Amino acid sequence: MITSLTQPRRHQIYRRNLSIPEVWPLAIVVLVLFRCCLATTSLKQIEPVVDLPTTSGSSCLPENRHYNITISKDNKIFFNVEDEPYRTMVVEQVAALYGVRLTTLQQQELHRLPYIGMDVRRLPEYFSSSRIQRYSLLKAGIPTAQLEEYIDATRRVYRECVGKPVFCFIRADKSTPFAAIRPIIQLLQQHNIYRLNFRTTMPIGTL
Secondary structure, rough: OOOOOOOOOOOOOOOOOOOOHHHHHHHHHHHHHHHHHHHHHHHHHHOOOOOOOOOOOOOOOOOOEEEEEEEOOOOOOEEEEEOOOHHHHHHHHHHHHOOOOOHHHHHHHHOOOOOEOOHHHHHHHHHHHHHHHHHHHHHOOOOOHHHHHHHHHHHHHHHHEEEEEEOEEEEOOOOOHHHHHHHHOOOOOOOHOOOOOEEOOOOOOOO
């Protein structure tokens, strides 16, 4: 009888070292996905950054019926009606006052405007610009003379479409001098707006 002696097979364990050349393909894929996300991200993420003052108070005003007047630390003014489609209607009314004409495609894109941060007469330039140029235009701020027209248009739109009052919020950087805020308060008072609401942030540890 012939017997065959066989040794048990040993399982070999293969260990791969993640060397630099093998990591590069994964890094390239991540980079491509990151660039795609940047290309599709809404401009709403680049609203004016304002370092709000802190307070322990709170407001119970309805958040869906308000407009924001933002004053940056360099005294630039921005305006925003967060509720769509009312923001688009407000911009269209103010643009009509200055004879600004938009193409059909630009009118369709108007609802994507995240906030009002430029002279309304530059809207055609904004829609024909690249993404980077649009960002630069939005940081310019609106002329003080147009703020009154935006306030009037906003109140008119809410009165006709909603039938309820709209509330004004002021977002001012905590380093903004009161001298820059005083003209806006006086403008609001000229339009019989005496209830002013200031955007603030809660101090850490109060929640």
